[in-house]
Amino acid sequence: MKTDTYRSAFFKSTLTRVIPWLVLLALAGCKEVEQKAVPQDRLTVEYSVDREDILIGDPVQLTVTAYYPTNGTLVLPEIGREKDVVLLSRDWNDIPREDGLTQSETRYSITSFRLGEHVVSTGTISCAVGEDLFSTNFPDINLTVSSSLPDDASSEIADLQPVHKLPGRIPAWVWIIPGSVLLAFLIGLLTSKLWKNRETLIPSAPPVPPHIIAFQALETLKNKGLLEKGECNPFYTELSLILRTYLDGRFRLNATDETTEEIVENLSRSPELNMDQQSILRDFMTQADMVKFAKGHPDRSTMESAFATTQQFVEETKMEAQS
Structure with missing residues (x-):
């Protein structure tokens, strides 16, 4: 009985010390995150990319965040250039702010199927606000694409093994004579049908310009x-x-x-x-x-x-x- 009483008192004492700290942590977690301060009168662009060195075909996650006036129209260049840079998917959303700006976040999933170093985009990001046009270069991002094969892998293709012919039971000349007769018959039949069904060719009309x-x-x-x-x-x-x-x-x-x-x-x-x-x-x-x-x-x-x-x-x- 004394042991149980001691454990109960210890448990209540521990709760008395821990509960205030738990309340403080909960209040800290509910604190509103302060928004980042950015200029109010121009276009500001930030980006993040999870990696720039990839193996061929590996996906890369690229995020472009733009801050601009709420009455502006944002235009981002298209991404995609044959096998150098391949756009897998794209989505975006606007994050509400209280400072008179629009925060637009565009997420790209891209890859490359060509070895070497490739620039993701050389275009510009622009924002039209009334008669004013603000523009900035697309983030300078290079993809360095390497092969997934090991360095010591051989690039040579092995020659085919020689074909071993099976010995034939019937001499080849036995098939040549009937085959030649049949081929001549088919050619004559086809020529006769084409001659009977010949039509005057009408010249096609010239293409429309x-x-x-x-x-x-x-x-x-x-x-x-x-x-x-x-x-x-x-x-x-x-x-x-x-x-x-x-x-x-x-x-x-x-x-x-x-x-x-x-x-x-x-x-x-x-x-x-x-x-x-x-x-x-x-x-x-x-x-x-x-x-x-x-x-x-x-x-x-x-x-x-x-x-x-x-x-x-x-x-x-x-x-x-x-x-």
């Missing part, structure tokens, strides 16, 4: 009434596809699968476009990307201007018919 296709598609888009309804996202999506299809046929590009950065870079070397036409193309495609990816909302006059600019660009750059 790219600018004619573009003008027809523009007229169809105009008749859909998207301008009158103010549906900017489907309008810019179709208008961008019409322009990219025209660039495919007119300049022999793979514009429907390339990023805006790659299209502008390729056409900047084309002698068929002057500086004004290159600038018009760059401005339109940047505006279309802002609507499609950054959820911008241009007014009707801006949409009509984009339509007219595309029509003018096709008219000025169309290939003249050869006499």
Whole structure:
């Protein structure tokens, strides 16, 4: 009985000393996390990456955090360049703040299927606030990709072993004569049928020029009434596809699968476009990307201007018919 009484007193004494500390720890855990102070009048970008040295095909987690005014529109460049940098997935969310800024966090999962060192992106991150445009370079991130094979692995392919033929029971000449007769019969039968069923070949019509296709598609888009309804996202999506299809046929590009950065870079070397036409193309495609990816909302006059600019660009750059 004395032992039980002693244990009970010890247990109560211990609880008396521990409970205040537990209460303090609980209150500390409920303390609101202070938000990081960042400049209020410009675009601020931070990033984190879990690793830069990988084996070929290993996923890399990249997080890009941007701070910008709440009335701004953020545009991030597309990531993905053949086998050098492959985009596996992307998601983002906005974190609420109380200092008049928007905090946007974009998470990328990327990898590479080509050995060597590759820059993730050379594009820019921009934010439009009214008539002001703030921009900064995409974080300088390099992926160093190594092979998963050991250093002493041989890259030579072993030769095939020689084929050992089984001895035949029937001489080869026994099969040659019937085979030749059958082949001659089939050739004669096929020739006879083709001669009986011959038809006069009609020359195919010449291909429709790219600018004619573009003008027809523009007229169809105009008749859909998207301008009158103010549906900017489907309008810019179709208008961008019409322009990219025209660039495919007119300049022999793979514009429907390339990023805006790659299209502008390729056409900047084309002698068929002057500086004004290159600038018009760059401005339109940047505006279309802002609507499609950054959820911008241009007014009707801006949409009509984009339509007219595309029509003018096709008219000025169309290939003249050869006499």
